[in-house]
Amino acid sequence: MKERDFDNRLKQRMESYGETPDPSIWLSIESKIVVPAKGGRVVFVKGFRVVAAVAAAVLLFYIAGREFFIQERESPLVEVLKIEESPTEINVDRQIPERGEVPKILPAPTVAVASVEREPQIKTDETLTDKKTEPETGQPETKQTATRQPETRQLNREFTKDFSGDFPIELQIKKRRGRPSLAFSTTLAPSVGTNERVLHTFAQSDFKELSSSLDREQNQPETVYDTRYLPSVSVGLQVMIPLSKTFSVATGLSYSALYSITDEQRFSDKIRNEQTLHYIGLPLYLYANIYSTERFFLYGGAGAMVEKGIAERIKRSGPVPQDYTNRVDGLQWSAGATIGAEYVLGRRVGLYADPMVMYYFDCNQPKSIRSAQPLQFKLEIGLRYRF
Amino acid sequence: MGIRKREYSTQQEIIEGCIKREPTAQRKLYEIYAPRMLTLATRYSGDRERAKDVLHDGFITLFNKIESYGGFGSFEGWMRRIFVNTALMSLRKADVLRNSEQIDYASGEMSDAPDAVESISSKELMELIASMPDGFRLVFNMYAIEGYSHQEIAKELNISEGSSRSQLSRARAWLQERIRRQNEGERF
Numbered sequence: 001m002k003e004r005d006f007d008n009r010l011k012q013r014m015e016s017y018g019e020t021p022d023p024s025i026w027l028s029i030e031s032k033i034v035v036p037a038k039g040g041r042v043v044f045v046k047g048f049r050v051v052a053a054v055a056a057a058v059l060l061f062y063i064a065g066r067e068f069f070i071q072e073r074e075s076p077l078v079e080v081l082k083i084e085e086s087p088t089e090i091n092v093d094r095q096i097p098e099r100g101e102v103p104k105i106l107p108a109p110t111v112a113v114a115s116v117e118r119e120p121q122i123k124t125d126e127t128l129t130d131k132k133t134e135p136e137t138g139q140p141e142t143k144q145t146a147t148r149q150p151e152t153r154q155l156n157r158e159f160t161k162d163f164s165g166d167f168p169i170e171l172q173i174k175k176r177r178g179r180p181s182l183a184f185s186t187t188l189a190p191s192v193g194t195n196e197r198v199l200h201t202f203a204q205s206d207f208k209e210l211s212s213s214l215d216r217e218q219n220q221p222e223t224v225y226d227t228r229y230l231p232s233v234s235v236g237l238q239v240m241i242p243l244s245k246t247f248s249v250a251t252g253l254s255y256s257a258l259y260s261i262t263d264e265q266r267f268s269d270k271i272r273n274e275q276t277l278h279y280i281g282l283p284l285y286l287y288a289n290i291y292s293t294e295r296f297f298l299y300g301g302a303g304a305m306v307e308k309g310i311a312e313r314i315k316r317s318g319p320v321p322q323d324y325t326n327r328v329d330g331l332q333w334s335a336g337a338t339i340g341a342e343y344v345l346g347r348r349v350g351l352y353a354d355p356m357v358m359y360y361f362d363c364n365q366p367k368s369i370r371s372a373q374p375l376q377f378k379l380e381i382g383l384r385y386r387f
Numbered sequence: 388m389g390i391r392k393r394e395y396s397t398q399q400e401i402i403e404g405c406i407k408r409e410p411t412a413q414r415k416l417y418e419i420y421a422p423r424m425l426t427l428a429t430r431y432s433g434d435r436e437r438a439k440d441v442l443h444d445g446f447i448t449l450f451n452k453i454e455s456y457g458g459f460g461s462f463e464g465w466m467r468r469i470f471v472n473t474a475l476m477s478l479r480k481a482d483v484l485r486n487s488e489q490i491d492y493a494s495g496e497m498s499d500a501p502d503a504v505e506s507i508s509s510k511e512l513m514e515l516i517a518s519m520p521d522g523f524r525l526v527f528n529m530y531a532i533e534g535y536s537h538q539e540i541a542k543e544l545n546i547s548e549g550s551s552r553s554q555l556s557r558a559r560a561w562l563q564e565r566i567r568r569q570n571e572g573e574r575f
Binding site: 001006007009010011013014015016017018019020021025026028030032033151291326329364366 | 403408410413414416417421422423425426429430439443446447450451494504505509510512513515516530531532559562563
């Protein structure tokens with residue numbers, strides 16, 4: 001009894017007693033533990049290399065694809081000019097379709113549309129003017145051309161359902177292709193069904209030889225962590241500005257929510273942690289047009305995004321329920337590439353879908369699906385509005 | 388993109404900050420626990436210079452392994468184990484543990500005054516413990532202060548359980564004798 005009393009008194013005195021260490025010790029420790037900043041810069045540089053490589057690949061793909069399609073198709077305008085140069089080949093009677101013969105005369109509206117667009121450059125206008133100013137002359141060629149023009153317009157109206165004003169919808173879409181657009185998008189990451197199970201024991205750690213029987217009784221070291229990640233969801237607004245006929249640059253603002261559930265199974269109880277992470281992101285993407293028809297665009301793009309964590313909310317349920325919010329420091333960098341498609345619904349609006357692959361760099365952010373599975377596949381769906 | 392400094396009001400926040408490798412949190416943790424860990428290192432090591440090395444290495448290990456702390460139990464208890472382990476590794480390197488069983492003096496008789504501990508300052512008490520012979524010092528620290536069992540001490544120090552018990556008994560007697568002498572004005 002005396003021995004235990006002696007030990008306890010001595011233990012109390014020693015556990016509460018401390019001496020201030022030499023300041024040089026901390027300086028030495030600090031110099032050996034502050035490594036993340038260097039690592040971050042390395043990751044940052046590597047990230048740019050990845051982005052550059054993806055962008056180069058998209059560009060090459062675009063150039064190869066463009067060469068192929070240029071050889072396959074000629075501009076409708078070129079066809080029109082050819083036709084105008086040899087008017088005898090245009091037989092108005094043959095151009096007027098019979099109802100129900102749509103497949104045979106499908107190229108005709110395209111010719112008519114282009115000729116309307118380029119009215120000042122072709123002879124049709126001149127002949128129309130001739131008709132108005134000299135109706136009595138009765139020159140055969142002028143009459144023939146003059147009667148042809150209304151008929152081609154009539155033809156155009158018959159086969160263009162969304163006709164508006166003087167120009168058909170296809171022409172209006174063409175005109176709006178090169179204009180800035182605003183897109184509202186929703187992004188889902190279907191590749192996030194990752195489950196992660198971790199058994200934490202002293203036997204796995206480096207401290208097994210240090211665990212006394214008293215420690216083991218107090219700390220109950222064996223715990224199973226079972227983490228499930230739910231699909232992350234993003235919504236965003238994107239502004240796309242054309243740089244040339246081929247390239248566009250896009251930026252905007254996006255909001256992402258990441259959700260995970262971690263169950264801690266201990267000896268005597270079970271604790272559930274529900275984590276919700278909120279991020280605001282700023283993307284910067286370069287897009288290149290690969291192939292397009294009147295209503296369909298196929299394009300490729302690559303770029304990077306930087307995100308700032310707004311908050312990490314933890315809801316802890318178990319013997320001692322807690323609900324608290326942590327601040328998220330630092331920035332999350334990511335790079336990605338996409339091959340997307342857009343279908344034009346009307347004069348200004350298009351529906352697009354961008355399957356994309358994203359890589360999230362290790363930026364010392366709270367644990368989430370992005371740290372568990374940095375390479376992710378996503379699907380972005382949205383509406384694009386052209387001004 | 389730099390990490391901003393912030394105030395940490397709870398131990399939990401400091402630990403979370405250390406897990407995220409936030410320098411401010413690491414500094415804060417060091418400021419809170421370094422004095423007590425230095426005392427622990429001195430008690431085990433027996434000399435100040437080695438204790439500084441233990442403190443240095445212990446904190447580096449701590450910051451690298453802090454994710455292993457599951458968030459339950461006493462954080463300080465978990466932390467003390469790291470420093471005890473670091474001290475023992477340091478002593479092994481210096482070949483101190485090999486001779487720990489050979490120390491065989493002191494009577495092993497316990498005095499009748501357990502409250503003699505209160506008669507001297509904590510600093511003097513720590514210096515007395517640090518000045519104990521290696522075998523006494525390690526067994527006494529591990530058993531009386533850290534709460535290891537004789538079986539665990541025997542395994543850790545590679546001695547028999549009987550030897551651990553014997554050395555503990557003698558260490559107590561040795562320490563009480565020194566305290567008594569110190570109270571009487573003797574200096575060793």
